[in-house]
Amino acid sequence: MDERVVRETVRDLWARPALESLSGFVEIPALSPAFDSAWERTGHLRAAVEHVRAWLARRPIEGATVEVVELPGRTPVLLLDVPARDATNPATAVVYGHLDKQPAAGEWSPGLGPWQPVVKDGKLYGRGAGDDGYAAYAAAAALEALHAAGGRHARTVVLLETGEESGSPDLAAYLDHLAGRLGHVGLVVCLDTAGADYERLWLATSLRGIAFLDVTVRVLTSGVHSGHGSGIVPSSFRVLRELLDRIEDPRTGEIKLAECNVEVPADRLAEVRLAVAEGFHSPSLPLAEGVRMVSDDPVELVLNNTWRTTLSVTGAAGLPPLLDAGNVLRPFTSLKLSFRLPPTADSGAALRAIEKALTTDVPFGAQVEIGRAEAADGWNATPRAPWLESTLDQVSEHVFGKPWRALGLGGTIPFLGLFGRAYPDAQFVVTGPRGPGNNAHVPDEWLHLEQTERVTEAVAHILHAHATA
The missing domain is CATH 3.30.70.360 (Alpha-Beta Plaits)
Incomplete structure (x- = not known):
């Protein structure tokens, strides 16, 4: 695989086509059903799915199929299914993201708005840009870059649900429905978490x-x-x-x-001890004057x-x-x-x-x-396989220039528990470009574009290594 081509392809995609389509996605007020009980009538969720589906369908990824799956009475799921390319590993890789959004959640800063995409200072502002619309584009860009660079990957399915911000109430039914189609899953890449800075690859290893x-x-x-x-x-x-x-x-x-x-x-x-020793402590919080932390x-x-x-x-x-x-x-x-x-x-x-x-x-x-x-239930990652450990080391050196780190997250993401139970033998890579101050769920949400490029490139390398693991 030509690593230079991977990097250039990823950068070119995020410089224009991926960024332009993601900006269009931001404009759609695709509220999660918990915030829009009339989602079927308003049509915003389906509009978001169709917007992303159309972009994925135009990508030059050999053999790829794009399909909307919708069980009766449930929010839709969008699938990008790409057949294996020069792989010896028969296990499927699943890349996860979601297309539903949180509401505006108050007043945004002047010149910004929840459904108004704005690129400023290397960031894309708008609701759903970082949580989690970028995931669809990052997954497809990683696969497109692999194909352009002569890379390989096992069969890869990008699964994009539309109920995560409501607690993923429909995901278990879809995992059951798609179980036969997905087959044996050996790798799950989740692109819906955050790290402690914007300089290295961060993995979430547990959720409460x-x-x-x-x-x-x-x-x-x-x-x-x-x-x-x-x-x-x-x-x-x-x-x-x-x-x-x-x-x-x-x-x-x-x-x-x-x-x-x-x-x-x-x-x-x-x-935890390693991260703290390197200066990564608890998140910065707006403490009232004179208030002490609990320890x-x-x-x-x-x-x-x-x-x-x-x-x-x-x-x-x-x-x-x-x-x-x-x-x-x-x-x-x-x-x-x-x-x-x-x-x-x-x-x-x-x-x-x-x-x-x-x-x-x-x-x-x-x-x-x-x-x-x-x-x-929460989630605790399975032990990392040697191939994944060495790949993370290589990716960190060549893409980020700093060692990767792992931390647990204090929040709850029900779908990871569902994936953990559905695929107990799979390797999990739970990562994303979000970090301090990204404002997911609150006004002025933004996506760090340079970190998004790096994470996309990392996903390409991980899929390439999994192909022969």
């Missing part, structure tokens, strides 16, 4: 799971004057606070339930964010706005509880333990109602 629920504590059928009822009827807030203290140590934030805790694997602990040890902060359970109260009801709050003993208090779980924790068991702690022997016999309870 999640459990969330609404909990309501009710003590009265209607509110009463606090002068009449307080001291006689317990405060619903106090009861709920006591229930939460069964789960979380209010001083340290440690979760007390055994089902929510795991031992950090030795290889993941080593990754002075940067290793502990990273582990807290990637391998330990944390509780966030993300919503509340039953509490009037401050200006409207009179002297009333309120009938109920409701909270939305969100638990980020360790990658290897059983999310179902964790959720059951949480519900039990909230509903057993409730103080004063107060009523407890649980609603909208859901859970999703």
Whole structure:
């Protein structure tokens, strides 16, 4: 394979055709179904799929087929299927991305907008540019570059779903539907994560799971004057606070339930220590003046964010706005509880333990109602094969000029758990060009174009190495 041709082809594609089409993709408000329940009627998701399908169909990739697959009542999936080229490895490589988007999420800076592509200072601004529309173009560009350079690859299927921002509720059905067609999958390349800088290749090696629920504590059928009822009827807030203290140590934030805790694997602990030693700590956050982080040890902060359970109260009801709050003993208090779980924790068991702690022997016999309870497992990568380890080293030297690094991520991406269960023997490369400040999910989202070129080139090299692994 001519590495020079790979690099030039990738750069040429991102200089114009890929960038132009991705900019057109940004213009489409293809909100994920969680944010557009009428997605079938509005048609934006299908418009985004058709936009990308048409671009893929025009690419000169020998033998490639492009197809939209849509199961009844589910969001569509777009497939680019490329037959093997000079490969001895019979296993399929799957490259994953998604085409659904988050909403605008507030005011964007002057001159920018969620559906307005703007290229400035080496960045493409617009919703879905980095999360995750670029993935379709990077995957196709990597394959096109391989063909132009005389490279090889096993059969490769680029799978682009349209429900990831809603938790990938349809993906399991599609993996089942496509199982026979995909065959034995030996490599999964996921292009939907972020790294800690824009200078090297970053791999995500774990993601936390999640459990969330609404909990309501009710003590009265209607509110009463606090002068009449307080001291006689317990405060619903106090009861709920006591229930939460069964789960979380209010001083340290440690979760007390055994089902929510795991031992950090030795290889993941080593990754964290190496990254911290090289200066990659927890993400920069907009702390209020005078606020301290929960630990002075940067290793502990990273582990807290990637391998330990944390509780966030993300919503509340039953509490009037401050200006409207009179002297009333309120009938109920409701909270939305969100638990980020360790990658290897059983999310179902964790959720059951949480519900039990909230509903057993409730103080004063107060009523407890649980609603909208859901859970999703995290993901922990399988050990890397020698061929992949050596390829990552070579790619880092020739493409990035710096060693690659790996870290766990504190968020939850349900599809990786689905892929992990569907393809337990596959090698996983979970990467992407996003990094600090890229603003995914919030105003002014942008894609770092030079890093995108490098990641695309890296994917080409990894597919080439997998062909004979």
